[in-house]
Amino acid sequence: MSMPRVEVQWSGGRDAQFAAFVADAGPYLLRVALLLSGDRGHAEDLVQTAFERTYRAWDRAVAADPRAYARKVLVNLRIDRWRSTRREVLTEAPPERAAPDHAGAADDRNEVVVALAELPLAQRRVVVLRHLLDLTEAETASELGISVGTVKSHNARALARLRSLLQTGRP
Known part of the structure; x- marks a missing residue:
């Protein structure tokens, strides 16, 4: 069962588009990061870095699916951290919906x-x-x-x- 794809029309300038994207995708990406990392501090860092990289590549991201692009960046960042550590402990539950x-x-x-x-x-x-x-x-x-x-x-x-x-x- 895949999540339904939502077609979003981005209007306004680059900064306005990105601000709307952050407001829309922020909670979702934080939940993904928390599930992957198990630590709120690391999750927030991952989301912040993912947003930074997505903003720098906004033209590519918005041409496809910005949420999927940011999620891919987030997962890749998390994989990089996994490679540098052997075992991690989840310290808290994911944020509630x-x-x-x-x-x-x-x-x-x-x-x-x-x-x-x-x-x-x-x-x-x-x-x-x-x-x-x-x-x-x-x-x-x-x-x-x-x-x-x-x-x-x-x-x-x-x-x-x-x-x-x-x-x-x-x-």
Whole structure:
């Protein structure tokens, strides 16, 4: 199930267009960054850097899909940080969406986020992109620069590990 594509008409000058984009995409990108990094400070840094790079390439970004462009930049930045570290610990839950408070659902979601920290980094990236961002296998492979087969194998192993962790209640 892919997220529906929204066609946005950008009007005004470059700065006005970008300001509207930041207001629209900021919460989404922060959620993605927090899911990928597990730390609010790192997530905010990633989003800020992604916005900076997207602004510098605004003509290219707006010609295609600015949200997808910024997400790709964010994921690539996160991959660069993953390469420089071996293991990270998620320290907080992702920001809540504007929705009614459902304590049980929030607890379940927090368990999943903690369980994600137990996965190898490559598997975590695939799970976040495939299941939390609803990208297809081909889109995930393209975003990460890996083959569709690798996406499938990482996904299968990660889901099996998550099931095991969540059934035992051990994240």
